[in-house]
Amino acid sequence: MDLNTIALSLKSNLLTPIPMCFALGVFCKVIHGGIKIPKELYYSIAIFLLMSIGFIGGHELAKEVGEHGVKTIWKPATATLVLGCLTPVTAFVILRYLCRMSVADSAGIAAHYGSTSAVTFAVADAFVNSQGAGPDKFLPTLVTILECPGIAIALALGAVLSKASRSAGAAHDSLTDEQPESRIGEALYEVITGQSIMLMGGLLVIGFVSTSYMSPHGFEPFHDFFYSKGMIFRGALCIFLLEMGLVAGERLGDLLKVGPVLVAFGVLWPIIHGFLGVWLGHMAGLNLGGATVLGAIVSSASYIAAPPAVRLTLPEANPTLSITAALAITFPFNIALGIPIYFSMAKFVYGP
Secondary structure, eight states, X not given: OOHHHHHHHHHHXXXXXXXXXXXXXXXXXXXXXXXXXXXXXXXXXXXXXXXXXXXHHHHHHHHHHHHHOSTTTHHHHHHHHHHHHHHHHHHHHXXXXXXXXXXXXXHHHHHHHHSOOHHHHHHHHHHHHHTTOOOXXXXXXXXXXXXXXXXXXXXXXXXXXXXXXXXXXXXXXXXXXXXXXXXXHHHHHHHHTSHHHHHHHHHHHHHHHHHHHSOHHHHHHHHHHHOTTSHHHHHHHHHXXXXXXXXXXXXXXXXXXXXXXXXXXXXXXXXXXXXXXXXXXXXXXXXXXXXXXXXXHHTOOOSSSHHXXXXXXXXXXXXXXXXXXXXXXXXXXXXXXXXXXHHHHHHHHHOO
């Protein structure tokens, strides 16, 4: 990938309305502009985004199972599920205990890295095709599998540990009536049955079942409304990122305190998990291009699925840290350098 290709990739992906709406929100706060998003509209859009991601994920999964069954996908799906569970845990541990961030911020960033970047997937897919190493056709299904578990585990870690910490302080002198296990179980139940996880997971099931049993004609209106590449979704996402930019702009000063640490994490962590994704993809039977793309999506971070989930479940998490790490550090690194690195890793793992 030469410099011209890198420049074109950055231009075509960064200079688009979605990330620029986030930048507008930040800029508006810096200059004390007058943009305000009504809270009711923000929450409505957050609910729509979560429903859309879950529904289309279930739809794509049903199509894959219907066309190819489970024999070609169960090993890669298992490896992807393992990565989806491992990724947020390792990210949280590093951020909490090595980078010394708060529980909420560690969990919020881990949720972003537990999810995936659809744009990074598209660029990685195009790159391996240009190298004559077309990936396995069911890779979009693996993107779907990565979405929910990573976010759910990170949010569960954040909610459980935050609640345990608050309860420990409040019940320091009266710990006999309620055991720590019961408090943790209550917090975990609240996360699993909370709005963000129930919407994504529930709509994943609904999308799968409706795709499998409805006629294409009857299913089409729902597909058009929820389709993740449609104008409704993208327009809602622009408004959502504008609000996230406004929130982030209020707390830009926090980034200066952890800037170098966050940059190091946003570059080094994807490299490590990119290799892990490539290696497990090879073990699961993916081809060279498929393992490369799996490494790229595992090492990516989402600014679509994770922000509404984090905002709804962990409102105390600083969005400046997570959005900046995902969108301003890891995303351009993967587009410019990461994907070729993962391809070289795959060639090393697969050998001559």
